[in-house]
Amino acid sequence: MSFGVxxxxxxxxxxxxSKAASAWSGGTRRPAFDRERGIETARAxxxxxxxxxxxxxxxxxxxxxxxxxxxxxxxxxLALFERTLQSYIAKQMLPLDKILSSDVSPAEALTSLFIxxxxxxxxxxxxRGCMVTEAMRADDQQAAALAATLAKPISDAIxxxxxxxxxxGDVDQITDYVLLTLRGLSxxxxxxxxxxxxxxxxxVAGRALDVEFASS
Numbered sequence: 001m002s003f004g005v006x007x008x009x010x011x012x013x014x015x016x017x018s019k020a021a022s023a024w025s026g027g028t029r030r031p032a033f034d035r036e037r038g039i040e041t042a043r044a045x046x047x048x049x050x051x052x053x054x055x056x057x058x059x060x061x062x063x064x065x066x067x068x069x070x071x072x073x074x075x076x077x078l079a080l081f082e083r084t085l086q087s088y089i090a091k092q093m094l095p096l097d098k099i100l101s102s103d104v105s106p107a108e109a110l111t112s113l114f115i116x117x118x119x120x121x122x123x124x125x126x127x128r129g130c131m132v133t134e135a136m137r138a139d140d141q142q143a144a145a146l147a148a149t150l151a152k153p154i155s156d157a158i159x160x161x162x163x164x165x166x167x168x169g170d171v172d173q174i175t176d177y178v179l180l181t182l183r184g185l186s187x188x189x190x191x192x193x194x195x196x197x198x199x200x201x202x203x204v205a206g207r208a209l210d211v212e213f214a215s216s
Contacts, residue, residue, distance in 0.1 A: 035073050038063045043084035047131040051081055051143040078142055081135075085150050088131045094120055096157055106165040107213050110178055111206025117182055118198040121189035129190040133183050155179055166216030174212050181205045 041062050045054050056077060060067055074080035099113050121129050132154075135147035159175045166174060185198060193201075 033063075033065055033069060033073060038065075038073065039080070039083045039087050042080055043087050043131070044127065046081060046084050046135075047088065047127045051135060051138045052140055078140075078146070081143055082146055082150075085132055085135060085147060089150060092131070093154075096154060100157075100161050105213070106162065107206065107209035109161075110209050111203065113178075114181055114185065114202035114206050115199055117185050118189070118202040119195060121186050122193075122195040122198055128192075129186040130182070133186040134190060166213055170212065170216040174209070174216070177208070177212070 042059055045058065045062055056067055060070055063070065074083065094116055099116060100109050102109055132147050132151050136144050136151060138144040158178055159171065162174045163171045185202060189198060
């Protein structure tokens with residue numbers, strides 16, 4: 001007897017109702033959100049368009065989640081960006097140790113680094129340049145500072161390599177030249193310079209190193 005109060009199915013047994021609802025919907029459930037796959041998806045967006053140009057709406061659409069779920073999974077857009085940069089460094093960064101450990105002169109090794117960078121930065125028609133290098137130019141100061149922090153160990157490794165082959169007074173100058181060249185190659189790759197031209201520029205830039213190391 002209901003005494004005039006309509007009885008909803010959930011008032012009878014929530015568990016049974018939820019099972020019935022699942023059966024009515026075909027028994028399918030939305031798969032759990034894969035955070036690692038989300039990082040890779042976001043990495044492609046950030047690499048292709050830059051931190052400033054990618055908004056929360058675009059991220060959530062690409063990840064197929066709602067904004068609260070994005071914040072729950074990653075904390076913030078900036079925190080997600082940090083995860084994507086870390087992923088890029090781990091999976092896409094040039095093998096600096098391998099290139100610089102070769103048994104050749106420092107000028108030859110660094111020229112090989114320039115050429116490898118030129119090829120790597122242009123191997124994908126969409127994801128061009130170095131993601132970390134380009135992120136250091138972001139308008140968002142926090143994003144730029146984050147990228148600079150993650151790039152520092154790479155700069156330090158190049159500085160340490162150069163220091164093994166020249167006098168202390170020339171180390172900073174040659175290191176700056178190497179970093180400037182790498183960042184220039186990344187920039188021109190993003191501007192669409194063809195790979196053959198970028199490799200040619202890398203080879204020309206490497207010739208100056210012979211003079212620098214010979215005089216140091």
